Amino acid sequence: MERGNVLVIGNSGVGKSTLINSVLGDEKAKTGYGSSGTTDKLEIYESEEIPFRIIDSIGFEPSFIKEHKAINAVKKWSKDSAKEGKENSEINVIWFCVEGTTSKLFPKTIKDLSKATAMWKTVPIVVVITKSYSVPERELNIKMVKDAFAMQKRHSKNLKDIVPVVASIYTLNDTAFAAPEGITELIDVTNALMPEGIKAGANDVYKFKLKRKKALAQSIVAVSTTAAVSVGAITIRFADALILSPIEVGQINALARLYGIDNSEESKRLIKSIVEVGTVSTAAKAVISALRGIPGIKIAPSMLDSIIAGAIVAAIGESSIYVFEKVYTGEKSIEDIEWVKKIMEAKFSPQFIDGVITIVEKIAKSGNAKDTGKLINSLLSMVFTTKVQSAI
Numbered sequence: 001m002e003r004g005n006v007l008v009i010g011n012s013g014v015g016k017s018t019l020i021n022s023v024l025g026d027e028k029a030k031t032g033y034g035s036s037g038t039t040d041k042l043e044i045y046e047s048e049e050i051p052f053r054i055i056d057s058i059g060f061e062p063s064f065i066k067e068h069k070a071i072n073a074v075k076k077w078s079k080d081s082a083k084e085g086k087e088n089s090e091i092n093v094i095w096f097c098v099e100g101t102t103s104k105l106f107p108k109t110i111k112d113l114s115k116a117t118a119m120w121k122t123v124p125i126v127v128v129i130t131k132s133y134s135v136p137e138r139e140l141n142i143k144m145v146k147d148a149f150a151m152q153k154r155h156s157k158n159l160k161d162i163v164p165v166v167a168s169i170y171t172l173n174d175t176a177f178a179a180p181e182g183i184t185e186l187i188d189v190t191n192a193l194m195p196e197g198i199k200a201g202a203n204d205v206y207k208f209k210l211k212r213k214k215a216l217a218q219s220i221v222a223v224s225t226t227a228a229v230s231v232g233a234i235t236i237r238f239a240d241a242l243i244l245s246p247i248e249v250g251q252i253n254a255l256a257r258l259y260g261i262d263n264s265e266e267s268k269r270l271i272k273s274i275v276e277v278g279t280v281s282t283a284a285k286a287v288i289s290a291l292r293g294i295p296g297i298k299i300a301p302s303m304l305d306s307i308i309a310g311a312i313v314a315a316i317g318e319s320s321i322y323v324f325e326k327v328y329t330g331e332k333s334i335e336d337i338e339w340v341k342k343i344m345e346a347k348f349s350p351q352f353i354d355g356v357i358t359i360v361e362k363i364a365k366s367g368n369a370k371d372t373g374k375l376i377n378s379l380l381s382m383v384f385t386t387k388v389q390s391a392i
Contacts, residue, residue: 004194004201005044005053005090007120009074009113010097011105012059015130015167019097020045020054022167022183042077044089051191055091060112067112074116082205082212090205091117092197093190094125100132100164103141106148114155119208122200124160124193128186132164161189210329214321217255218384221317224251225310226376232302232309247313248275252320259324266334273337274320277344287312290353291360299364306372307363310379311356318383319347347383355382 008016024047046053055077058070081089096113098106110127117123127145132138142162149159165182227247252271261267291308323340326332332339359378 002198003046003052004092004198005055005088006093006095006190007055007057007074007091007117008095008097009057009116010059010095010128010130011099011109012061014059014097014099016056016059016097019095019128019130019165019167020056022165022180023054023187024050042073050187052093052194055089057116060109071112071116075119078117078119079208082208087205090198090201091120091123092201093193094120094123094158095186095190096125096127097130098127098141098145100129100134100137100141103137103144106141106144107151110145110148110152114152118154120201120204121154121158121207122204123158124197124200125155125158126160126186126189126193127162129162129164130167132166132182138164160193163189210325213258213328214325217258217317217321217324218380220251220254220258221314221321221383222376222380224248224317225314225379226372228313229306229310229372229376229379232306244309244313245275248316251313251317255317255320255324259328261324261327261334264334269337270323270334270340273341274316274323274344277316277341277348287348287353287356291356294357294360299360303363304360307356307360307375307379310376311352311359311383314379314383315347315352316344319344352383358382 008020010016024045026047041058043056044053045056057077058073060067060070077089078091080086081091094117096110098109127149129138129141129145132141141164145162146159149156163182163186165186166180167183168180224247228244231244231247249271252274256267256271261270288308291304291311323332323343327334356379359375359382362378363375
């Protein structure tokens with residue numbers, strides 16, 4: 001089985017390092033006493049005896065700045081694991097460590113830990129109740145953990161097990177002590193979850209990358225829409241609509257590269273079909289005709305042309321993102337040109353036209369036709385909230 005990674009996360013002083021050393025059977029992680037944690041950065045540990053690696057994180061401390069430092073450290077590790085060549089640092093199982101002697105803090109602690117591990121939406125979670133010295137209190141602590149997770153929208157379904165542990169001998173007095181327990185059970189539970197966790201970790205990284213690509217893609221569309229609005233200020237009658245073609249082609253090519261669409265003949269035909277819909281298709285003609293025929297609207301022709309140009313380029317960009325994402329995820333083929341044309345034409349729907357008309361009416365009423373920033377934001381907001389018909 002592939003060797004996966006376990007992230008150990010919890011408040012300072014909860015006993016993460018002691019737990020790690022007990023699991024590894026070696027004093028590899030630093031331990032200590034006092035108010036400040038002993039781990040100041042994320043560290044990864046492994047042993048030939050244990051079939052998974054362990055990542056020790058910065059302890060959460062009762063300070064806004066230090067808490068955010070701990071959260072950001074985990075988030076940074078998570079994002080870095082999505083980079084090429086960093087696959088071995090993906091998180092596959094998470095140990096949420098909560099201290100059995102501070103059960104009242106369970107809800108806040110679990111909320112903070114969930115915030116730090118937000119990227120790992122499907123990775124299995126095991127709550128480790130550390131310092132679980134009181135046997136009678138264990139059932140109550142387990143119930144409190146379950147109740148705390150039930151309050152969380154994020155990660156509530158990921159809780160797979162709750163394991164009370166005593167990581168090292170705890171001396172009560174000269175004649176009584178709490179012996180170590182729960183360690184082998186924790187190892188067995190984690191090892192059993194690892195195959196699921198490896199798949200979940202890879203899936204979460206994939207979704208994170210997809211989300212990042214979409215954010216970058218939307219920034220490309222924003223820049224292209226800005227350019228189109230500027231060009232549109234020079235009155236564009238439909239016969240001259242091809243003046244937008246360089247902007248459209250540049251936008252689509254940039255989006256294609258972002259989604260790893262190659263430079264094959266099939267790709268070129270795909271891009272050509274997308275551009276044609278935006279410049280010479282019946283759908284584009286209908287948009288321009290509808291917008292030029294708005295009755296009773298007092299707005300400068302150059303502003304109306306800016307809105308038309310920006311709306312077309314923004315719509316083409318958003319639709320291209322949808323198409324390229326489907327190709328990137330393998331849901332659609334790059335050769336399915338007819339499907340692409342239908343998607344692009346569907347974007348220029350009556351709903352889209354109504355949205356642009358609403359923007360025109362707002363600008364006309366406000367009389368603030370020079371605020372291109374608001375115009376562009378309105379166009380982008382409108383196209384990114386108008387859903388493409390996925391059933392086409």
